[in-house]
Every structure is written in C-alpha cells, then in structure tokens.
Amino acid sequence: MSEDADDLGTAGAGDPAPAEVGANWAAGRRNRLLLRRALAGVLVVAAVVVLGLYVRTSRLTDDSDAFGPDLAPVMSLIAAENAAVEKEHPDDYVTVVAMFPMTGSLTDIALNRESIRHGLEGVHLAQVWRNRQPSSPPYVRVLVASDGPQDWEPTVEAVRDRTAEEHIVAVTGLGASTGATRGTVASLSASRYAMVSAVITSDELTGFPGLARVAALNSEQAQAGVVHARKVNPGLKAVVIKDLNPADSYVKTLARFYTGSLAGRERVMELSFDSSTRFSGTVLDVIAERVCNSGANTVLYAGRSEQLPALMQALSQRERCVRPGVTVITGDDASEMNRKVDLGMWGDTRIRLFYTALAHPASLALPGGGVLTAIRARFEGDDPDSFRRMFPHESLDDGMAIMHHDAMFVALETAKAFAREPDVPSPQDMANMLTSGTVTVEGASGPIRIVEGGARQTKEIPILQLNPDGTSAYSGRVTVTDGGPGRS
Incomplete structure (x- = not known):
C-alpha cells in the first residue's frame, strides 16, 4: 500500500482516532493531505516556471559565468557597460545579440575558444565607443548567445521571443560557415531579421534576406x-x-x-x-x-x-x-x-x-591604407577605452577582434540612422536598411560598403x-x- 493511502485510511501507529470524532478527524486528515499535495504541486509548477525562465533568460545573457571562466573577464566588462546604459539611458538604448558557437567540437564549430574570446572583445570595443559618443542615442546593450550545433534552435527562438522586451535590433557574430550557422541564418532570415556576420565566408551563405556580411567571400x-x-x-x-x-x-x-x-x-x-x-x-x-x-x-x-x-x-x-x-x-x-x-x-x-x-593589425598602420586615424586609435591609442588599454595582454593577429568590431560597428551605425524616429527600429527595419546599398562604414579592416543584398563591396585581403x-x-x-x- 502506498504511503498516501495509509495516511488517508488510518491514523499513525500510537495515535488512534477517537471513536466519537473518527469521521470528522478522518475528513480533516484527508483535507490536510490534499492541501499539502496542492501546495506541493504549486511549488513544483513554480520551480518549473523559475527554471524555465532561467533557461530562457540564460539563452541571451551578460552573466560573467555563463560561458566559462575563459570568457568571464570580457563578459564582466559587457555586463558593467550594460548596467551603466540601463541606469543612465533607460529610454534610449537598443540591444544587439552577439552569437558565438559555444557548444560543439572544433570540427563542428570551426572556432577555438581564443577566437571566440577575441571576437567578444571586438564586440565590446565597438559597444564602448558607440556609448561614449557625445552626439545622440541610441546607446547600446550587448547580450551574448550560443549558436553552436546543440543549441542554435532554442537560441533563435529566445531571440524572437525577447525582441520587444529587450529592444533587440540585430544579431551579429554568427560563427563560421558551418551547418549550424546556416541553420541560424536561414531561420532568422525567414522573418527578415537583421544580421551582420563577422567571419562567414562561404559563397553558399549568400542571398539570405536580412544578412549583411563584412568578410571576404571564399x-x-x-x-x-x-x-x-x-x-x-x-x-x-x-x-x-x-x-x-x-x-x-x-x-x-x-x-x-x-x-x-x-x-x-x-x-x-x-x-x-x-x-x-x-x-x-x-x-x-x-x-x-x-x-x-x-x-x-x-x-x-x-x-x-x-x-x-x-x-x-x-x-x-x-x-x-x-x-x-x-x-x-x-x-x-x-x-x-x-x-x-x-x-x-x-x-x-x-x-x-x-x-x-580577413584582417590583420598591420593594416591599421599601413602607409596609404584605408583605416581612419580615429579607428586606428580605437585599437592602438592611449585612451583608456582603446583595445590596447582594455586588453593589454591580448593579440590582434588572428583578426577576430577586428572583424567582430567591424560587424558590430556596422550594426550600430545602421541603428544610428533611425535615431530621429520615435520608436526603436525593429529588426526588419534594420534589415531593410542594411541590405539597401546605402550603408557605408569606416572599419578597422578598411572601408566597408554594404551593397544591395548585403555583401561587402571592396576587400583588402591581407596575406x-x-x-x-x-x-x-x-x-x-x-x-x-x-x-x-x-x-x-
């Protein structure tokens, strides 16, 4: 017999029900048990809801511990910048989701952890410099998400679900030219969601509505x-x-x-x-x-x-x-x-x-090169917010920080074009602008012109x-x- 059945049918050992109150006592015992069950059910439901909210929230996050200790320092900087924006400009910010393949083997994702870390540092650099501009909003928050082979689908769903509440206007990063990346891009493109890829190079991943690319094609x-x-x-x-x-x-x-x-x-x-x-x-x-x-x-x-x-x-x-x-x-x-x-x-x-x-720091100082002095200073200057000062022990040699900075910069300059509008632009508004042939940005990898359809027109390819x-x-x-x- 189950424990519940025993509770409903008898008093415990050494505690017999008095005969004169037996019926009432049994009914009260039953009611107490049912109440206990109901409360337990509520707690279970509450726990499931809380866990669900945590998982949902953690899909897009700035939690320093979300993706491992190697990424914690840059994640902490992003979180601090986000908090400052929310406090100082609660009505004048937009959010960009930076996607990196945090799950999967190297064969699956084609990016090592150092490359991902450098990419996040480039994203944060663009965020900081946009927020320090004295001119006008929008200011920018960054949420980080994983689009690895094991989790790109729920991540895309979380992006769609939270677009309005988080003021999300675009997705950047997006990983290398793998199957998971194709799935992410195709799913977001189905709703014409604004995307700016940093290092997608495959010629097969072209022609997706809403996708702009800053890297040279294969x-x-x-x-x-x-x-x-x-x-x-x-x-x-x-x-x-x-x-x-x-x-x-x-x-x-x-x-x-x-x-x-x-x-x-x-x-x-x-x-x-x-x-x-x-x-x-x-x-x-x-x-x-x-x-x-x-x-x-x-x-x-x-x-x-x-x-x-x-x-x-x-x-x-x-x-x-x-x-x-x-x-x-x-x-x-x-x-x-x-x-x-x-x-x-x-x-x-x-x-x-x-x-x-795709990029190299030598291009930043190349005589006659196309990198503006102000952009060069953003990486190599003495300003406390320069890459060299914020990340003194990191290298630019793999080009990842430069390319992810430029992808983020393209997204932010596109959002800036909507500053005169009364509302935050939707990702579809952003996609329309990104692929219209009108976006021109002076990037750290050189001048960037996104032509109609989303490709970058001119590339200086370092060897x-x-x-x-x-x-x-x-x-x-x-x-x-x-x-x-x-x-x-």
Missing part, C-alpha cells in the same frame, strides 16, 4: 590566394587538396574557387580527404607523398586548420618537397593556428604556409605567412573588388 580569398601564389612561384604548378566533409560549406566553396582561379597549365591535379572520418591524418600523409612526387611547387589547401598541421608535417618530412621548398596556401581558417605554441606545428621551415586573412611556432608575418595585401580579379 571566391575572393581564392582569387587573392592564387594571385599571391603566382607572385611566390611565377611558374605556378598547383595541387588542390580539398576536404569533402559534407557539413562544411567553407571547405566546399574554397575548393571550387581555387580550381576555378587556376589557368589550365597551372593545375597539376586535385586530391581529396574527408575530415569527418576517423583517420583523415593518414589520408593526408598519403596525399603528401603524391604531392611531393608530382613536380608541383604549390599546394592550395581547401580544408580547416584542424587538419592542416598533419599535412604540413607530412610535406616537411619528404625531401622532394623540402628541397624545392613547396608553398602551401590556404584560406582564413588558418588564423585559428595564429597563436604562439611551444612545439612547432611542422618540421622544415622551407615548407612555407601562407593564408588569406600572412604563418610560422611553425604559430607566429605570423605580414606578407602584403590583395585588393578584390566586386568579385573581380585581385591585384597585389
């Missing part, structure tokens, strides 16, 4: 990479190595445009591997053998940085590649390797690795040489305009 990076390859090796003979991972739009489009950018005699052959399988490193070792026996002087690598060290090791162990000094050229994902390491990622330094970067210890050297830049041929 087609443009491929052109720039081939221009540099011809400069390094005038008699270009290239092998294209492509990753066949079906879930990765970045590698697919980069491979297609590497092949398309080569003249007939420049293309020696194409070889492929699949990074989604267990032993892709073994396949890359065999591929290296084929490359070194082919007479090629250049490898155009259309894959992710996670597998690149295996290829570089394999090439540098073969004399037929080392002696002539085979050059490897790849896309911006190699910036994930741009951090100092204790052990070299590959052996012989005669095997050189170049990559097309970096990455060393085995993770340090890099600036090797020039290639200008790409409207998808046309690059020039160095």
Whole structure:
C-alpha cells in the first residue's frame, strides 16, 4: 500500500482516532493531505516556471559565468557597460545579440575558444565607443548567445521571443560557415531579421534576406590566394587538396574557387580527404607523398586548420618537397593556428604556409591604407577605452577582434540612422536598411560598403605567412573588388 493511502485510511501507529470524532478527524486528515499535495504541486509548477525562465533568460545573457571562466573577464566588462546604459539611458538604448558557437567540437564549430574570446572583445570595443559618443542615442546593450550545433534552435527562438522586451535590433557574430550557422541564418532570415556576420565566408551563405556580411567571400580569398601564389612561384604548378566533409560549406566553396582561379597549365591535379572520418591524418600523409612526387611547387589547401598541421608535417618530412621548398596556401581558417605554441606545428621551415586573412593589425598602420586615424586609435591609442588599454595582454593577429568590431560597428551605425524616429527600429527595419546599398562604414579592416543584398563591396585581403611556432608575418595585401580579379 502506498504511503498516501495509509495516511488517508488510518491514523499513525500510537495515535488512534477517537471513536466519537473518527469521521470528522478522518475528513480533516484527508483535507490536510490534499492541501499539502496542492501546495506541493504549486511549488513544483513554480520551480518549473523559475527554471524555465532561467533557461530562457540564460539563452541571451551578460552573466560573467555563463560561458566559462575563459570568457568571464570580457563578459564582466559587457555586463558593467550594460548596467551603466540601463541606469543612465533607460529610454534610449537598443540591444544587439552577439552569437558565438559555444557548444560543439572544433570540427563542428570551426572556432577555438581564443577566437571566440577575441571576437567578444571586438564586440565590446565597438559597444564602448558607440556609448561614449557625445552626439545622440541610441546607446547600446550587448547580450551574448550560443549558436553552436546543440543549441542554435532554442537560441533563435529566445531571440524572437525577447525582441520587444529587450529592444533587440540585430544579431551579429554568427560563427563560421558551418551547418549550424546556416541553420541560424536561414531561420532568422525567414522573418527578415537583421544580421551582420563577422567571419562567414562561404559563397553558399549568400542571398539570405536580412544578412549583411563584412568578410571576404571564399571566391575572393581564392582569387587573392592564387594571385599571391603566382607572385611566390611565377611558374605556378598547383595541387588542390580539398576536404569533402559534407557539413562544411567553407571547405566546399574554397575548393571550387581555387580550381576555378587556376589557368589550365597551372593545375597539376586535385586530391581529396574527408575530415569527418576517423583517420583523415593518414589520408593526408598519403596525399603528401603524391604531392611531393608530382613536380608541383604549390599546394592550395581547401580544408580547416584542424587538419592542416598533419599535412604540413607530412610535406616537411619528404625531401622532394623540402628541397624545392613547396608553398602551401590556404584560406582564413588558418588564423585559428595564429597563436604562439611551444612545439612547432611542422618540421622544415622551407615548407612555407601562407593564408588569406580577413584582417590583420598591420593594416591599421599601413602607409596609404584605408583605416581612419580615429579607428586606428580605437585599437592602438592611449585612451583608456582603446583595445590596447582594455586588453593589454591580448593579440590582434588572428583578426577576430577586428572583424567582430567591424560587424558590430556596422550594426550600430545602421541603428544610428533611425535615431530621429520615435520608436526603436525593429529588426526588419534594420534589415531593410542594411541590405539597401546605402550603408557605408569606416572599419578597422578598411572601408566597408554594404551593397544591395548585403555583401561587402571592396576587400583588402591581407596575406600572412604563418610560422611553425604559430607566429605570423605580414606578407602584403590583395585588393578584390566586386568579385573581380585581385591585384597585389
């Protein structure tokens, strides 16, 4: 018999019900138990509601502990800035949601934690400088969210649900060119929600209503990479190595445009591997053998940085590649390797690795470059709110802080255009402006003009040489305009 049934039918041991009051006592006992059950039910419901609200709220957050201790310092700065805005300008602020893939393996998300941290620092830099402008509102709050493979769908739902109450006008960041990113963009685009991506480069992720992009496309990076390859090796003979991972739009489009950018005699052959399988490193070792026996002087690598060290090791162990000094050229994902390491990622330094970067701090000080003095000072000046002063131990070399600053800056300058309106612009109002062909911003990566449809018109693509210890050297830049041929 259950405990409840025992409570309803009998008094406890040693506490018999008096005969004269037995019926009334039993009824009262039953009523007390039912009341207790009802109160317990209310508490359970309340607990579920509170937990649900917490989960819902934590989808979009500025809680310093939300995404781990490595991100806590920058999250704390964002929270403090948000609190100041809410206190000082309670009726004159907008909110931008910064999305990063906080969940999933590196293969799934294609961004390491250092890149995410630098991206958040760039977002906060743009937030601070917008809020320090003496001219006019809107002031800006930032909420951070995860669009990783495990949580992008509930995050998108939370964005939609909380748009009005949080004054959300746009989403920025959005991660790399992966399946989860495509899902996020497609879902938000279905309601023409304003988005400004920082590092999406796949040519397949174009044409989504509401999406503006500040990064160079893979087609443009491929052109720039081939221009540099011809400069390094005038008699270009290239092998294209492509990753066949079906879930990765970045590698697919980069491979297609590497092949398309080569003249007939420049293309020696194409070889492929699949990074989604267990032993892709073994396949890359065999591929290296084929490359070194082919007479090629250049490898155009259309894959992710996670597998690149295996290829570089394999090439540098073969004399037929080392002696002539085979050059490897790849896309911006190699910036994930741009951090100092204790052990070299590959052996012989005669095997050189170049990559097309989305941004680099050398461009900030480049003579005749397109970065305004005021924007340069925002990063390298002595102002307490400069990047150098706020984050003195951080590097700009991977370009993530620069690109996420610029994406955020585009969103904020677009919101500023609605300052004369009586109400906060909706994400649909913002999307209409973003993709109208009228948005022009002086960014840290150079002048940014978002043309009709949301693409960036002119790109200055830096070329970096990455060393085995993770340090890099600036090797020039290639200008790409409207998808046309690059020039160095």
